Amino acid sequence: MENKDFTTAILVGQTPEEAFNAVNNVRGWWSEEIEGVTDKLDAEFNYHYEDVHRCKMHIITMIPNEKVVWLVKENYFKFTEDTTEWTGTKIVFDISTIDGKTQVRMTHQGLVAEYECFEICRDSWTNYIQNSLRSLIETGKGKPNGKGKPQTENEKKLTS
Numbered sequence: 001m002e003n004k005d006f007t008t009a010i011l012v013g014q015t016p017e018e019a020f021n022a023v024n025n026v027r028g029w030w031s032e033e034i035e036g037v038t039d040k041l042d043a044e045f046n047y048h049y050e051d052v053h054r055c056k057m058h059i060i061t062m063i064p065n066e067k068v069v070w071l072v073k074e075n076y077f078k079f080t081e082d083t084t085e086w087t088g089t090k091i092v093f094d095i096s097t098i099d100g101k102t103q104v105r106m107t108h109q110g111l112v113a114e115y116e117c118f119e120i121c122r123d124s125w126t127n128y129i130q131n132s133l134r135s136l137i138e139t140g141k142g143k144p145n146g147k148g149k150p151q152t153e154n155e156k157k158l159t160s
Contacts, residue, residue: 031049
C-alpha cells in the first residue's frame, strides 16, 4: 500500500529544544497573520493568508522537544472545488536526534495526491519547512507570509 501522507524533513545543528520552540512559533515561520495560542496543548489557532486559505488548528499533542500534532478542525481554500479538503487531517512534527543533529520531520497525514490542492500544498509545505522553519531554527528569523507578503510562487499567483 502506498503512503498516503505528505512528509518533508530538515536536519539542523541546533538542539531539539530550539527546534521544538521554533515549530511552536508558528507566526515566525508560517504566517504573521496567525490568531490565537500556538504553543500550548489543547489550544486553538487560526491561520489565514489573504482570501486564499483559512484554517483552524487544534493542538492535540505536545511532547516537549519531541512531537507536536495539530488537528485541522476547519479549512477553506479559495482555489479548490472542495474548499474543505484539509478538514480532519493532522499535521505532525516529529523531532529527533540523528548523528548529533536535530531532525524535524513534518507529516501532513491525509494530504493525499488525489486532493485538488496537493501540488500547491506540497510546494507550500516544502517551502515553509525547508526554508522558513529551517531559517527560524538556524538564525532566529523565519520567512512567514503576511498581508501583502506572499512567500511562494503559488501564493503570488493566487493573490494576483
